Amino acid sequence: MSKCRIPLGPFHPLLEEAEFFNIKVEGEKVVDIEMETGWMHRGHEKISETKTFTQSIFLVERICGICSTSHPFACVNAIEDIDNIEIPERAKYIRVLIGELERIHSHLLWVCLAGHFIGYDTLWMWAWKYREPILQLSEMITGNRNHYAMMRVGGVGRDFDNSLIPKIIPVLDMIEKKMVMLAGAANDDPVLRSRLKGVGVLTKEDAINYCANGPTARASGVDIDVRRDDPTAYEVVDVKVIVTPNGDVYDKLVVRVLEIIESCHIIKQCLKAFEKVQGPIINKVKEISPGEGIGRYEAPRGEVFHYIRSDGSNRPLRHKVRAPSFSNIPTYKASCVGIPLADALITLASVDPCYCCTERSIKAFDINGKKIEHNLLHLSRKKTERLQRELIPKEKSLIDGIFDLSLSR
Amino acid sequence: MAFYNKIIKKSIWVFHVSASPCNNCDIEILDLITPGYDIERFGIKLVGSVRHADVLLVTGIVSHKIAPRIKQLYEQAPKPVFVVGIGTCTVGGATFKQSYNKAGASLDKIIPVNAFIPGCPPKPEAMIDGIVKLLGTLK
Ligand code: SF4
Numbered sequence: 001m002s003k004c005r006i007p008l009g010p011f012h013p014l015l016e017e018a019e020f021f022n023i024k025v026e027g028e029k030v031v032d033i034e035m036e037t038g039w040m041h042r043g044h045e046k047i048s049e050t051k052t053f054t055q056s057i058f059l060v061e062r063i064c065g066i067c068s069t070s071h072p073f074a075c076v077n078a079i080e081d082i083d084n085i086e087i088p089e090r091a092k093y094i095r096v097l098i099g100e101l102e103r104i105h106s107h108l109l110w111v112c113l114a115g116h117f118i119g120y121d122t123l124w125m126w127a128w129k130y131r132e133p134i135l136q137l138s139e140m141i142t143g144n145r146n147h148y149a150m151m152r153v154g155g156v157g158r159d160f161d162n163s164l165i166p167k168i169i170p171v172l173d174m175i176e177k178k179m180v181m182l183a184g185a186a187n188d189d190p191v192l193r194s195r196l197k198g199v200g201v202l203t204k205e206d207a208i209n210y211c212a213n214g215p216t217a218r219a220s221g222v223d224i225d226v227r228r229d230d231p232t233a234y235e236v237v238d239v240k241v242i243v244t245p246n247g248d249v250y251d252k253l254v255v256r257v258l259e260i261i262e263s264c265h266i267i268k269q270c271l272k273a274f275e276k277v278q279g280p281i282i283n284k285v286k287e288i289s290p291g292e293g294i295g296r297y298e299a300p301r302g303e304v305f306h307y308i309r310s311d312g313s314n315r316p317l318r319h320k321v322r323a324p325s326f327s328n329i330p331t332y333k334a335s336c337v338g339i340p341l342a343d344a345l346i347t348l349a350s351v352d353p354c355y356c357c358t359e360r361s362i363k364a365f366d367i368n369g370k371k372i373e374h375n376l377l378h379l380s381r382k383k384t385e386r387l388q389r390e391l392i393p394k395e396k397s398l399i400d401g402i403f404d405l406s407l408s409r
Numbered sequence: 410m411a412f413y414n415k416i417i418k419k420s421i422w423v424f425h426v427s428a429s430p431c432n433n434c435d436i437e438i439l440d441l442i443t444p445g446y447d448i449e450r451f452g453i454k455l456v457g458s459v460r461h462a463d464v465l466l467v468t469g470i471v472s473h474k475i476a477p478r479i480k481q482l483y484e485q486a487p488k489p490v491f492v493v494g495i496g497t498c499t500v501g502g503a504t505f506k507q508s509y510n511k512a513g514a515s516l517d518k519i520i521p522v523n524a525f526i527p528g529c530p531p532k533p534e535a536m537i538d539g540i541v542k543l544l545g546t547l548k
Binding site: 010011013016017018038039040041042043046047050058059062063064065066068109112124125128129132135145146147354356 | 426427428429430431432433434435436437439440443444445456457458459469470472474475478482503504505507508509510511529530532
């Protein structure tokens, strides 16, 4: 059968962000999939070098609007790692609280979009209705619906108001109840089951080979979670990691729904602790000494990784960001090939890709508007050649004489 | 024109263009059409194709890669079309002011803009207010 190429994007009614897929199909079956990114590149890492450490936190917050506390969390972890800064206990609880609130609304967002992708708009509207109270809670606690600006080096920027606890608990109870209902619906609704069960399977081997992380890996039976494995604030609470064996889209839904319930439990532990744990919320940090630090955090989509090098001044010398979708997106190659086109879309969405986080590449144009193909390997070789040319001394030094000697022999 | 304006005021169809934002403004736009704010009450509807759109909601700093596409989208839209820039990104770049990948100082250097709604992200109420004010200017 002849092959046909279906371009999808960059502006497509289904896709929130601008991205481009090149799907090759044979009849109904997807035989190959390629994607082009770089539409969202904003150059955070470069801008970060011109900002102070505290300003960087606000900058990395704007890498992605959905996981807008995961990036600052990893960033402050990296900065604190340079000097082994300890943070007060109350600050730990506040960080966990904000992180888990974000996880709830991010997972709910995925449930909404998944409903939208399989043409089940009722689910979309319902799940969004439950998401709205969480945003309002965030506004009460932090002052903004998204982009909370809570993280600081050495603690958090704003204290938690204990009088809010009675307002938070009913919302959490409501979310928990609705999630149990959703889990029940996923279990016996024939529409959801037939569209999701056995679709887009990512096997455990593939998940490991493609370095998948977060819910994508956990749904394939890989037991990883930074919150438990390398906790930086999460050691104060109990975290139960949810792992399912099958790796299809249905399991990814189950993992996320159960994680929402688990997040509610974690928040309740925090709320209980707030009444007992009082005290400062920030350790004042005067300066950051020269050195390198890494920060990890389990974002709703997987592990986010920040690397910061400091030279003792008040701004980072190098700031590297690796977002979870960066390693989750290539799993498309394993999970999308061989399935019908109609199922491909939900499989593409099932890893909860976030292109805003991922895009660290760029397309450059020269003055005449011609595309400059960037091949990083090529560029780095060119740079090495140029450096070699510049660094090689013009006059022959003593050490060059040795080579001449050996050549002439 | 007056006749057209009278009709468009009753029911505007919006198309959402994400031009390298941080996603947050986009999600807040989706908030508008869901039960919390439900702007379909006012006849405002999100459509899937730019060819059906009366208003383009543009978010984000416009990167070099996406700028030609934005122009193309604007040309494809049936005229008259109104452009609303959502978020501080479209106004002046927000924190990305010094970004090397920014195509213009603000959105109106790339396509004509009728209204800006600043905020990072603007609250859904602010967006509704902005769009309603824009409609108020139609005679
Ligand atoms: S204005 Fe703020 S929230 Fe909106 S896209 Fe820009 S950075 Fe994100």
